[in-house]
Amino acid sequence: MAEKTGSEGAEDPLSTQFVVDHHVDGHRVNVAELPRPVVEELKTIGHDAHDIRLAVKSDLGPDGQFGEQWLLIDQQHLLVLDRPNGRAYQRYRFELGEIEDASIERCVGNGLIQVTAGKSPHVLLHYSNDLTDRFGRVAHYLRERAKHGAETPIPEANQDAHACINCGRYLADPSSRVCPNCIERGKIFRRLVMEAKPYWGKVVLIVVLLVAGALVNLVPPRLTGILIDDVLRPDGRTEMLLWLVLGLLAVRVSSVAITIAKNWLSINVSGQFTAGLREKLFSHLKSLPVDYFDKNQTGRIMTRVNQDTSELQGLFDQLTNFALNLLMVVGIGIVLFLMAPSLGLYVLIPTPFVIAAAYHYYRDMRPHFRRFWIARWRLNAMLNTFLSGVRVVKAFAQEDQEEQRYHQRNDRMLQSQLRVNLAWGRFFPLISFAFSAGGLIIWYAGGQAVLADRISVGTLMAFIGYLGMFYGPLSALTQVSEAMNRFVTISQRTFELLDEAEQVQPERPLRKPKLSGSIAFDRVTFGYDPYFPVISDVSFEVKPGEMIGVVGHSGAGKTTLVNLLCRFYDVTDGAIRIDGEDIRDLSMDEIRRQVGMVLQSPYLFRGTLAENIAYGKPDAGYAEIVRAAKAANAHDFITAMPEGYDTIVGEGGSGLSGGERQRISIARAILHNPRILILDEATSSVDTETERQIEEALNELVKGRTTIAIAHRLSTLYNADRILVLNQGKLEEQGTPQQLMDKGGAFYNLVQMQSQMARIDGSTASL
Amino acid sequence: MTKSYELVYLAAEHVRFRRHGDTLSLTLLTEDGVSVDYPRVILRACFPVSDSDAFLSVRDAGEERQPEIGVIEDWTQLRQEDREAIAAELSLYYLVPKITRIEAIREELGFLYWTVETDKGPQDFVMRNNITHNTREVSPNHWLIIDVNDARHEISDVTALDARSQKLLGRFLSM
Numbered sequence: 001m002a003e004k005t006g007s008e009g010a011e012d013p014l015s016t017q018f019v020v021d022h023h024v025d026g027h028r029v030n031v032a033e034l035p036r037p038v039v040e041e042l043k044t045i046g047h048d049a050h051d052i053r054l055a056v057k058s059d060l061g062p063d064g065q066f067g068e069q070w071l072l073i074d075q076q077h078l079l080v081l082d083r084p085n086g087r088a089y090q091r092y093r094f095e096l097g098e099i100e101d102a103s104i105e106r107c108v109g110n111g112l113i114q115v116t117a118g119k120s121p122h123v124l125l126h127y128s129n130d131l132t133d134r135f136g137r138v139a140h141y142l143r144e145r146a147k148h149g150a151e152t153p154i155p156e157a158n159q160d161a162h163a164c165i166n167c168g169r170y171l172a173d174p175s176s177r178v179c180p181n182c183i184e185r186g187k188i189f190r191r192l193v194m195e196a197k198p199y200w201g202k203v204v205l206i207v208v209l210l211v212a213g214a215l216v217n218l219v220p221p222r223l224t225g226i227l228i229d230d231v232l233r234p235d236g237r238t239e240m241l242l243w244l245v246l247g248l249l250a251v252r253v254s255s256v257a258i259t260i261a262k263n264w265l266s267i268n269v270s271g272q273f274t275a276g277l278r279e280k281l282f283s284h285l286k287s288l289p290v291d292y293f294d295k296n297q298t299g300r301i302m303t304r305v306n307q308d309t310s311e312l313q314g315l316f317d318q319l320t321n322f323a324l325n326l327l328m329v330v331g332i333g334i335v336l337f338l339m340a341p342s343l344g345l346y347v348l349i350p351t352p353f354v355i356a357a358a359y360h361y362y363r364d365m366r367p368h369f370r371r372f373w374i375a376r377w378r379l380n381a382m383l384n385t386f387l388s389g390v391r392v393v394k395a396f397a398q399e400d401q402e403e404q405r406y407h408q409r410n411d412r413m414l415q416s417q418l419r420v421n422l423a424w425g426r427f428f429p430l431i432s433f434a435f436s437a438g439g440l441i442i443w444y445a446g447g448q449a450v451l452a453d454r455i456s457v458g459t460l461m462a463f464i465g466y467l468g469m470f471y472g473p474l475s476a477l478t479q480v481s482e483a484m485n486r487f488v489t490i491s492q493r494t495f496e497l498l499d500e501a502e503q504v505q506p507e508r509p510l511r512k513p514k515l516s517g518s519i520a521f522d523r524v525t526f527g528y529d530p531y532f533p534v535i536s537d538v539s540f541e542v543k544p545g546e547m548i549g550v551v552g553h554s555g556a557g558k559t560t561l562v563n564l565l566c567r568f569y570d571v572t573d574g575a576i577r578i579d580g581e582d583i584r585d586l587s588m589d590e591i592r593r594q595v596g597m598v599l600q601s602p603y604l605f606r607g608t609l610a611e612n613i614a615y616g617k618p619d620a621g622y623a624e625i626v627r628a629a630k631a632a633n634a635h636d637f638i639t640a641m642p643e644g645y646d647t648i649v650g651e652g653g654s655g656l657s658g659g660e661r662q663r664i665s666i667a668r669a670i671l672h673n674p675r676i677l678i679l680d681e682a683t684s685s686v687d688t689e690t691e692r693q694i695e696e697a698l699n700e701l702v703k704g705r706t707t708i709a710i711a712h713r714l715s716t717l718y719n720a721d722r723i724l725v726l727n728q729g730k731l732e733e734q735g736t737p738q739q740l741m742d743k744g745g746a747f748y749n750l751v752q753m754q755s756q757m758a759r760i761d762g763s764t765a766s767l
Numbered sequence: 768m769t770k771s772y773e774l775v776y777l778a779a780e781h782v783r784f785r786r787h788g789d790t791l792s793l794t795l796l797t798e799d800g801v802s803v804d805y806p807r808v809i810l811r812a813c814f815p816v817s818d819s820d821a822f823l824s825v826r827d828a829g830e831e832r833q834p835e836i837g838v839i840e841d842w843t844q845l846r847q848e849d850r851e852a853i854a855a856e857l858s859l860y861y862l863v864p865k866i867t868r869i870e871a872i873r874e875e876l877g878f879l880y881w882t883v884e885t886d887k888g889p890q891d892f893v894m895r896n897n898i899t900h901n902t903r904e905v906s907p908n909h910w911l912i913i914d915v916n917d918a919r920h921e922i923s924d925v926t927a928l929d930a931r932s933q934k935l936l937g938r939f940l941s942m
Binding site: 067108493 | 788806807809831864877885887899916917
């Protein structure tokens with residue numbers, strides 16, 4: 001097996017990421033990027049700006065106001081310069097050699113970088129949250145330099161981790177790669193069109209139907225014009241009356257038929273398209289690494305998969321309506337001008353007012369709607385919390401206060417609802433007035449034209465008929481830009497999720513059909529945020545079949561340790577090996593198949609108990625399922641249920657007690673039959689009797705497997721081969737329980753503390 | 768030794784705060800005349816939103832868990848020098864700019880881009896356009912706006928803003 005790490009000059013993924021040049025001397029800051037006053041101040045204090053190797057600017061001044069400070073590092077020194085009012089002066093100067101440690105700390109809305117020099121702590125400067133990454137890299141460099149000396153490569157600190165890959169600007173959304181400025185709307189549309197390839201034929205058909213529908217709608221006013229001019233007059237051609245009316249009927253019928261066909265088609269296409277998209281999203285989601293789900297709240301992901309796709313569908317339908325409206329406006333406009341060019345101009349007079357009124361109105365309406373939705377959401381949320389916490393409410397006799405709260409929110413909702421309805425109530429009369437005012441102008445101007453015999457009465461009537469169909473679509477079109485905006489936003493978000501990188505799988509994964517189950521942690525360092533390591537420099541080895549207990553305070557990194565073993569996350573530094581192979585070289589399926597987990601709060605899926613037990617092996621037969629349940633001490637309570645193994649449990653296993661859920665998950669692990677077993681606080685939060693039953697089940701499970709057990713109750717670890725004691729992410733002690741007890745260290749103290757607690761428990765129990 | 772679950776009050780006559788650059792240190796004088804030096808302490812307000820002067824938690828930054836040394840019930844009652852040191856430290860620790868005027872709010876792809884004038888100078892920030900998660904109504908007309916970096920921006924009284932700012936707020940935030 002190749003030794004990849006552990007040697008001197010180990011590749012540190014943190015620094016290699018932003019190192020430009022490994023030769024320390026080769027890296028220099030471009031002096032032109034430093035402000036003049038900074039360069040001059042450097043000269044006055046005896047430094048040459050050309051020697052500066054790292055320069056990072058903070059956006060806060062020493063007084064907590066927005067301002068500017070510079071952290072500069074040259075070959076030997078670290079300098080901090082303040083720049084008030086365009087000038088610059090030195091605040092601190094340290095010899096790099098005297099800096100023993102460096103770190104960044106989070107404050108509220110900002111952060112600080114501090115160093116330890118000469119055993120005493122010094123805060124260098126504060127910076128706003130935007131710059132956390134940059135100063136994190138500086139602190140990391142200083143820390144490494146304190147350990148490894150001047151050979152430590154200097155990082156490229158002024159590049160943001162969350163920067164747009166196109167323009168380098170800071171990215172608001174950590175899950176995206178391109179900033180809104182660089183998103184090309186055209187590209188998104190092109191991609192949407194490509195995604196919709198299977199439906200192109202149907203889309204063309206929809207467009208044809210739209211055009212046909214628009215044309216058909218243009219016919220009736222023309223026919224009524226003819227009716228008035230040529231038929232409904234003393235010497236009219238009365239024989240045409242029936243034909244014209246039949247013609248009108250035919251037009252209406254075909255219009256209805258076309259509309260129904262168009263709606264049917266577009267609903268089908270948009271429905272199928274978005275259903276396909278949803279499926280694509282889900283299949284992509286399942287292959288994303290766990291840290292994607294840490295970074296993005298469940299709610300946000302749900303929104304993207306469910307709400308966004310259905311909104312996309314609604315927008316599709318809306319867009320076809322816009323297309324129809326646009327065709328209508330253009331078609332009617334052309335017809336009006338052809339019929340009577342002089343009257344056509346009058347149509348245009350109210351047009352700007354209609355557009356402006358509709359645009360402003362919709363814009364001012366939106367906040368009312370939003371306020372109403374939020375008020376309604378708050379009211380629902382309040383009812384929800386009340387119902388789920390009703391026992392607490394009653395226990396503290398707070399019914400009246402809750403009622404008062406509900407009343408307030410209800411009142412708020414009522415107010416916002418009234419506002420919405422009143423605003424709508426104002427809107428409709430006003431907008432229809434705007435439409436009819438346009439008609440009045442035509443009545444007047446057209447009436448004069450009729451009197452002067454320039455146009456016929458029939459033309460005027462047709463004209464007015466067309467006009468009625470003109471302003472409606474026109475005012476609807478003012479919403480196009482808003483709808484398009486939503487459309488682009490949502491498509492972009494959807495594509496972003498589709499483009500999210502899947503977990504890195506080895507190119508040629510090693511397949512090991514049968515693992516012996518040895519584990520080695522080799523100087524493993526890991527942080528969910530690389531600058532705040534949760535596990536640092538942990539090394540240990542586990543022989544096949546050994547049982548290892550992991551103990552430590554909460555937050556010591558126990559769960560993180562096992563998450564790393566399952567490769568839910570990748571180590572920041574160091575390596576984890578199973579059977580001597582780096583787990584990053586093993587195929588993911590292999591790891592998951594050979595590593596089983598029993599968690600503190602086991603998750604049961606909605607389905608029967610049998611399905612839940614066989615979750616990891618869906619083709620398991622009755623015999624296997626029942627044997628696993630029997631071994632897990634679950635068989636008895638399952639058979640006592642009216643529906644036995646066919647009992648349906650809800651999400652999270654509602655309807656079962658904690659201990660019962662736990663035993664189901666143990667049965668699941670037994671059936672899964674992994675070589676390596678992880679028990680994460682498997683017996684916490686259950687009573688002693690249940691614990692005993694679970695213990696029995698676990699003893700059955702761990703036989704012949706490599707086991708790593710995280711335990712809160714130390715008594716459960718007495719038969720462990722070895723105990724690891726974690727403290728603040730570091731391995732504090734390891735050894736057999738007896739060795740550690742004899743040593744009288746951290747483990748001994750933990751045991752002492754727990755036995756005191758047990759005595760208190762015992763004395764209260766005997767009362 | 769005091770038990771860890773008991774609240775320790777730090778009285779004005781027992782504390783001496785000092786600042787060296789941006790570092791706040793504390794000398795604690797105990798009853799029997801012994802003094803303890805903490806080369807670096809940090810301050811955390813217990814009620815930063817509702818009453819930032821009440822109950823200041825003083826913590827030892829030198830230890831990894833930053834254990835609490837004690838709380839100051841009302842730091843405005845301390846000696847002049849201590850007050851100044853604390854005020855300077857707090858203004859650095861809590862960066863919650865108060866918005867005095869809104870120049871522009873622009874919506875793009877689900878984010879609101881703000882350009883504002885604050886008591887700490889002009890600022891641009893980006894907020895996820897999700898009102899229910901990223902704004903908080905502290906009391907009527909008093910709002911906190913939380914940006915994508917989890918930094919807070921305060922509007923202490925919406926009605927005290929100029930008409931244009933209020934209109935922009937109304938259009939984008941429906942407050």
